[in-house]
Amino acid sequence: MRLYTPDATRKLLRPTLDRCGYILDYEGQTTALVAAPPHWGTVSVTDVLKALAALNEQFPLGWLKDFPVFITDLQYMYYDGRTWSDTGTVAKTYPQYIIICAQADFDEPRAAMVITHELGHAVMLHLTDSKEFYGKETPMLAAYRKLRNLGPEINYGWAWEDQLYEVFAEDFRWLFGSSTAKLERFRTMDEAVDPKPPSEEIRRWFLDLIPKPVPEFHVQVITGKEESQEMRPGEFIDLVKLGAIESYRKYGILPSITIAQAALESGWGKAHIQYNLFGIKWTEGCGYAKVAKTTTEYVNGVAKTVTAYFRGYKDFNESILDHAKLLASPRYLKVRQAKNYQEAARALQECGYATDPEYADKLVSIITAHALWGIDKEVSDVFRDIEGHWAKADIEAVAKAGLMSGYPDGRFGPDEPVTRAQLAAVVNRLLKREG
Known part of the structure; x- marks a missing residue:
């Protein structure tokens, strides 16, 4: 996915003929788009990224590939070339892109609800053979209507609450959105109370839409700034x-360690080479673009021009995952087994990752200065190897109940055999709970 910040979106706009908007x-x-009222605001890119990360854990989004999402500080209006009409719309989804506009409520829950809802529309357009909202109902949508037990009053009329694609998007939000994205319920116009939530059968129907195999999900944030311009931390x-x-x-590499390494080695993104944050060299057969960089080195006091080749990536996230593969080798086992960022930083030093004797201290300094340990805390309660597993919900339930805890490195091992000792421990915990 390509996520455009308001600055990046503005660079793509052109003025209307009447010079009243864009x-x-x-x-x-x-x-x-037109200028928004003074009391309106723009949803945060950070809040959208958090919602995307949570959503991707429940409904893998790799099928979106480079699908663009634009965030703007302007208000949406309908414009026919002569007149402007306010429709109350705060976001739009098309087959080509999503745009999230300025709105009266723009806090984190609103950002999470809007992006999750709009991606529900994208699911309909891209995964159910529907090319538009008002076209002929496809067999896949007809199957959804029947499974959801929706009557003929849910159609494609003007009232958005009774449109099939809005019910579809709200079901998607309720089934797969983060807890923040589900703070408000949705009801159609003829429902006086909250409707019955979509069933587990509907959840499975949605999950069956995902194309297999699912590519990795990457988000490239387009900032609208020149690559050489230094970003704030x-x-x-x-x-x-x-x-x-x-x-x-x-x-199993702690997020704080990854972010600190990326910041330290790229100068907070200023010194990257085609999104290569860690200076990983290009090798034959690596599968990445070959990017040349010429440097001057001094050999015996004589200047010599040297050309080095580095791996080029499509975004920072791809660079991070490639770097993680390096740390997944047996050499860095202690890094992955570390219980906290201090241990991980020292393990990197001890395993010979860097020759700088102060490398570990520098990482710890960055992590503490920017509270990156908080991101470690966000992910510490979630097993990292159960995403997409058929028993994910049950595993989370027994873990929440305190019956099973997984491994120290953040894995649960859902397909590994249970030993007699492990089973005995679970039974003992269960008996103590019931006793």
Whole structure:
């Protein structure tokens, strides 16, 4: 996914003929925008990224590939080339892109609800053979209608609460969104009370839509700034956090360590080479782009031009995951087994990752200065190897009940055999709870 910040979105706009607003024209699809009321605000890129990370754990989003999402500080309005009409719309989803506009409520819950809802529309457009909202109902949507027991009053009319695709998007939000994204319920116009939530059967129907195999999900944040311009630490952390969490889920490297290494080795993103944050060299057969960089080195006091080749990535997250594969080798086992960031930083030093004798201290300094340990805490209660597993919900339930705790490195081992000792421990905990 390509996530455009308000600054990046503004660079793509052109003024309307009447000079009253702006037009976003992307791949032939236009959106009209005007200045928002003074008390309105813009949803946070950070909040959107958090919602995407949580959603991807429940409903893998890799099928989106480079699908663009635009965030803007402007208000959406309908424009026919002559007149403007306020429709009350705060976000739009098209086959080509999603745009999230300025709105009266723009806190974290609102950001989570809006992006999750709009991605529900994207699921409908891209995974149910539907190319538009008002076209002929496809067999897949007809199957959804029947499974959801929706009557003919749920159609494609003007009242948005009674439109099939809005019910579809709200079901998606309720089934797969984060707890923050589910703070409000949705009801159709003829429902006086909250409707019955979508069933487990509906959840399975949605999950069956996901194409197999599912590619890795990456988010490239387009900031609208020149690559050479130095980012603030907070901006850089927002850009790499999602990849750091995914790295932890797959390989067990603490997110704080990954972010601190990326910051230290790239100068907070300023010195990267085509998104290569860690200076990993290109090798034959590595599968990544070959990027040349010429440097001057001095040999016996004589200047010599040397060309080195580095791996080029499509975004920072891809660089982070490639770096994690390096730390997944047996050499760095102590790093993955570390119980906290201090231990992990020292283990990196002891395993010979860097020659700088102060490398571990520098990592710890970055982590503490920017409270990156808080991200470790966010992911510490979640097993990193159960995503997509058929027993995920049951595993989380027994863990929450205190019956099973998994391994120290953050794994649960859902497909590993249970030993007699492990089974006895579970029985003992259960008996103590019931006794």
